Amino acid sequence: MNQAILTIRSASWRARVADYLGLERNVAIASAAIFLLGFGEELWKKFVPKYLEVLGATTPVIGLFGTMEDFFDAIYQYPGGFVADHLGRRRAFLIFITLASLGYLVYLISPSWPFLFVALALVMAWQSMASPAIFAIIGDSLPRERRGMGFTLQSILKRLPIVIAPIIGGVLIASVGIVRGVRIGLLITLALAVITILLVLKINVTISAARATNIQGVWRSFHGALKRLLISDIIIRTCEGMTGVLTILYVTNVHRLSVAWYATLIAIQMITSILVYLPAGKIADRIGRKPFIVMTFLSFALFPVAIIVASNFTLLVVAFVIGGLREIGEPSRKAMIVDFAEDNIRARSVGLYYLIRSLSTTPAAAVGGLLWKVAPQVPFVTAGIIGLIGTVVFAMTVEERYVS
Numbered sequence: 001m002n003q004a005i006l007t008i009r010s011a012s013w014r015a016r017v018a019d020y021l022g023l024e025r026n027v028a029i030a031s032a033a034i035f036l037l038g039f040g041e042e043l044w045k046k047f048v049p050k051y052l053e054v055l056g057a058t059t060p061v062i063g064l065f066g067t068m069e070d071f072f073d074a075i076y077q078y079p080g081g082f083v084a085d086h087l088g089r090r091r092a093f094l095i096f097i098t099l100a101s102l103g104y105l106v107y108l109i110s111p112s113w114p115f116l117f118v119a120l121a122l123v124m125a126w127q128s129m130a131s132p133a134i135f136a137i138i139g140d141s142l143p144r145e146r147r148g149m150g151f152t153l154q155s156i157l158k159r160l161p162i163v164i165a166p167i168i169g170g171v172l173i174a175s176v177g178i179v180r181g182v183r184i185g186l187l188i189t190l191a192l193a194v195i196t197i198l199l200v201l202k203i204n205v206t207i208s209a210a211r212a213t214n215i216q217g218v219w220r221s222f223h224g225a226l227k228r229l230l231i232s233d234i235i236i237r238t239c240e241g242m243t244g245v246l247t248i249l250y251v252t253n254v255h256r257l258s259v260a261w262y263a264t265l266i267a268i269q270m271i272t273s274i275l276v277y278l279p280a281g282k283i284a285d286r287i288g289r290k291p292f293i294v295m296t297f298l299s300f301a302l303f304p305v306a307i308i309v310a311s312n313f314t315l316l317v318v319a320f321v322i323g324g325l326r327e328i329g330e331p332s333r334k335a336m337i338v339d340f341a342e343d344n345i346r347a348r349s350v351g352l353y354y355l356i357r358s359l360s361t362t363p364a365a366a367v368g369g370l371l372w373k374v375a376p377q378v379p380f381v382t383a384g385i386i387g388l389i390g391t392v393v394f395a396m397t398v399e400e401r402y403v404s
Contacts (some may be wrong), residue, residue, distance in 0.1 A: 024141040026089075026205050030134050032277075033093065036196045039101070039128060040189030042165035044182040046266060047173060047259060049245050050252070054178045055113040059249070063369015066245035067362055068117060070204050072124035074358030078215065080129030081351025084136055086343075090203040092133045097200065099125035103195045103311025108186040131354060138345040139338040140205050147338055148289070151331035152281030155273075159327065162270040178259075197222030218345055218352050225242040226340040228397045229333070230353060234360045235390030236300045240381040241364030244303045245374060250307060253374050254264040255316065265320045271391075281331045289332030294395050296329030301387025340346070 049062050057065070085090040103122025110116055138150040155343035163314070222230075243250075253261045285294045299322055306319035309324030341349035 010382060019046075020152050024150070026137050026141050026203055029199060029203050030089075030137045031154045031157040033196050033200055034154060035161060036132065036192045036199070037097070037189070038158055039161035039165050040104075040185070040192040041123075042161045042187055043078035043169040043172070043185030046162075046166050046248065047169060047178065047182060049248050050178055050259065051182050052113050052165065055110075055116070057113040059372055060366075061113065062245055062249070063366045063372070065117065065120070066241065066365030066369070067371075068120060068357055069245075070117040070241055070362040072121055073128045074355055074360075074362055076128035077132060077354035077358060078348065078351040079361075080125075080404065081132035081136075081347035081349070084133035084347035084351075085131070085222075086394065089133050089137050089140075089205045089347075090200060091272070093130060093200040093203065094197060095225055096125045096130040097193055097197055099129075101190060103192065103248065104186050106191050108137070108183055110192075128354070128358075132226050132347040132351040134336055135334065135341075135350040137203075137205055139341060139343075139346050148281045148284050148331050148334040149331065149335040149382060151338075152277045155327060155331055155334075156277050159270045159273050159277075163267045163274065166263040166266045167260075170258075170260040174258070174260050189195045212347060215348075215352060218348050221342055221345060221349065222353075223287060223340045226353070228358060229303055229394065231269045231337060232297065233333070233399070234357050236387060237299050237357055237361040238364045239304070239383045239387035239390060241361045242368035242386070243307075245365055246368055246376075246379060247304075247307065249372075250376055250380070255317075255342050257313070261313075265316060268317055269324040270377070273327035276325065276328045277331065280328045284329070284332045289329065289336060290398065292329030292332045293336075293376075294329070294391060296326055297391040297394055299323070299325040299328070301384050301391055304387070305384035308377045308380045335354075 020245050049065070050061050052065060080092070080096065083095065087095075091329060100123050103119045103125070106115060106119035106122060110119060136153065138147055138154065143152045155211075169181065169185050172184060174180070176184070248262055251265065252259060257265075282291050301325060303319065303323045306322050307316070310316040310319050337353055338346070368383070371382060372378040
């Protein structure tokens with residue numbers, strides 16, 4: 001009798017935890033897939049600019065690499081949504097993981113830096129094409145009032161590898177060198193991709209029949225508030241893109257810290273994000289999402305400036321804590337996008353949103369690389385100013401009633 005009561009209480013406790021976290025089965029599987037491939041990629045991804053540098057690429061070429069990453073992120077989003085709406089979430093995931101695995105292989109065997117651009121084109125199939133499918137699974141599986149927590153879980157499992165893996169990758173690189181270290185990380189990623197495929201086979205989502213409409217029809221379905229969010233998001237991501245691939249160069253070349261110390265700063269940034277995710281996601285679902293999105297956008301603006309004004313390691317830690325706070329409103333922003341997406345074009349709506357956003361911000365990294373040649377501080381100051389503009393635009397144009 002007592003054992004039966006304990007079993008019931010245990011099941012009830014697990015159910016409450018699952019409900020609190022938005023832990024629906026398909027959401028959990030998709031989030032676990034994000035974790036596994038993310039862990040593999042983060043063993044080497046943050047060090048790719050240094051990998052390019054060692055293979056002979058100049059700083060403008062590294063900036064161009066960041067621009068190409070943004071370009072692929074842009075053009076892959078809508079096709080990814082189209083595949084997810086028409087072939088289903090599970091088949092879409094399997095296609096994207098296979099393409100990304102081919103990219104890992106090209107990274108592994110590349111003899112010089114131009115091959116890394118080919119690898120990038122394949123690897124981005126997972127990061128970009130899969131994104132609309134992940135959003136859609138959360139929208140398919142959870143009611144509106146629980147989507148914020150669903151994206152919180154997804155965000156935690158996406159960022160958790162960034163706490164652990166870059167430190168392992170940094171230690172590995174410090175031990176065997178940048179080229180061997182990155183390639184060992186790629187072998188591990190290929191093994192994790194196989195495990196991820198086996199996991200994704202268990203996804204089972206029932207979706208509405210895909211509506212036959214073109215890209216213009218999807219755009220016309222966008223609510224006015226979603227379009228205004230998109231405008232401010234473009235400005236903010238221009239801020240981020242201008243310095244994203246240059247941050248490791250500033251920390252290692254200007255502040256003269258090792259790659260391992262840079263990995264530690266990344267871990268601090270991700271720990272900060274993870275610590276704020278759960279309370280922010282739960283509170284946002286209850287009281288409203290706009291304040292959290294504003295805080296996210298403001299943190300984007302302050303992060304690049306904090307990096308260049310830091311005069312010692314302690315201040316760099318503060319800067320990367322600010323970088324971690326950039327995620328405080330990300331689940332709220334993602335939930336807002338899904339809330340406005342119609343069921344039978346959900347993945348395509350998400351894909352179009354990110355297509356427009358990423359395509360608009362594609363030049364940012366290349367511009368940052370050119371501004372670096374003026375002085376390393378210039379792209380970071382410019383990014384900060386742009387970020388502040390984006391924050392004001394969102395705060396002034398998107399009403400709270402449309403965000404919550």
